[in-house]
Amino acid sequence: MNKNLHKLFVISSPSGGGKTSLLKAFFEDQRAKEITMSISYTTRDRRDGDLEGKDYFFISEKDFLKKQKNGDFIETANVFGNLYGTDKNFIYSELQSSDVILELDWQGAESIKKLFSDAFLISLIPPSYDDLENRLRGRASDSDDIISKRLSQSRKEVSKCLGFDFLILNDEFDRALKDLKDIIFNNLDIMSFKSRVSSELTKYLLDLTK
Ligand code: 5GP
Numbered sequence: 557m558n559k560n561l562h563k564l565f566v567i568s569s570p571s572g573g574g575k576t577s578l579l580k581a582f583f584e585d586q587r588a589k590e591i592t593m594s595i596s597y598t599t600r601d602r603r604d605g606d607l608e609g610k611d612y613f614f615i616s617e618k619d620f621l622k623k624q625k626n627g628d629f630i631e632t633a634n635v636f637g638n639l640y641g642t643d644k645n646f647i648y649s650e651l652q653s654s655d656v657i658l659e660l661d662w663q664g665a666e667s668i669k670k671l672f673s674d675a676f677l678i679s680l681i682p683p684s685y686d687d688l689e690n691r692l693r694g695r696a697s698d699s700d701d702i703i704s705k706r707l708s709q710s711r712k713e714v715s716k717c718l719g720f721d722f723l724i725l726n727d728e729f730d731r732a733l734k735d736l737k738d739i740i741f742n743n744l745d746i747m748s749f750k751s752r753v754s755s756e757l758t759k760y761l762l763d764l765t766k
Contacts, residue, residue: 600638
């Protein structure tokens with residue numbers, strides 16, 4: 557990656573991990589004004605409250621595949637049967653002038669790390685699987701079928717997210733927000749970030765994947 561480019565951060569969490577609300581609060585901070593949030597393309601149906609061009613660009617599968625064939629995406633993933641993609645030109649051009657944050661699933665995070673080895677991968681780790689399930693069930697916009705699908709994948713997602721550069725424990729909103737701000741605004745490197753995800757929690761979360 558060109559040294560003059562700005563920093564690229566990828567934030568992921570298992571489904572229901574709470575990254576959308578955390579990022580919303582993050583961008584309310586004045587210091588985040590200089591940072592660009594990428595807006596993905598998706599074929600998923602809009603949920604109540606989703607805004608076109610703010611949360612996502614909602615497009616048909618046909619249009620998505622056309623854009624994919626054109627090479628318009630820097631990465632794409634199929635997440636729970638819907639397609640998601642990150643706009644390639646947007647990312648390269650924004651990185652000329654500002655730091656950029658991508659909110660992606662773990663597959664997207666892995667693809668970005670292959671392209672930008674100095675991208676910072678940040679993941680939100682739940683304190684337990686019950687916590688994840690409660691968040692998913694609390695999001696009334698998803699059907700039971702979708703919630704079950706997401707829950708059945710959550711162990712794999714957690715184990716992938718545990719391999720990221722920065723692990724933020726998402727137990728309390730304010731503490732998780734502080735950790736996110738420390739990483740991004742204070743330029744913390746991996747060695748100086750004191751993750752609150754303990755080795756016991758990691759072991760507990762991974763043991764359950766067996
Ligand atoms: P949701 O449909 O709940 O907004 O997002 C489902 C998952 O897709 C989340 O983990 C979200 O971070 C991820 N996602 C959103 N946009 C993209 C994208 O452009 N690429 C990838 N790989 N994942 C995305």
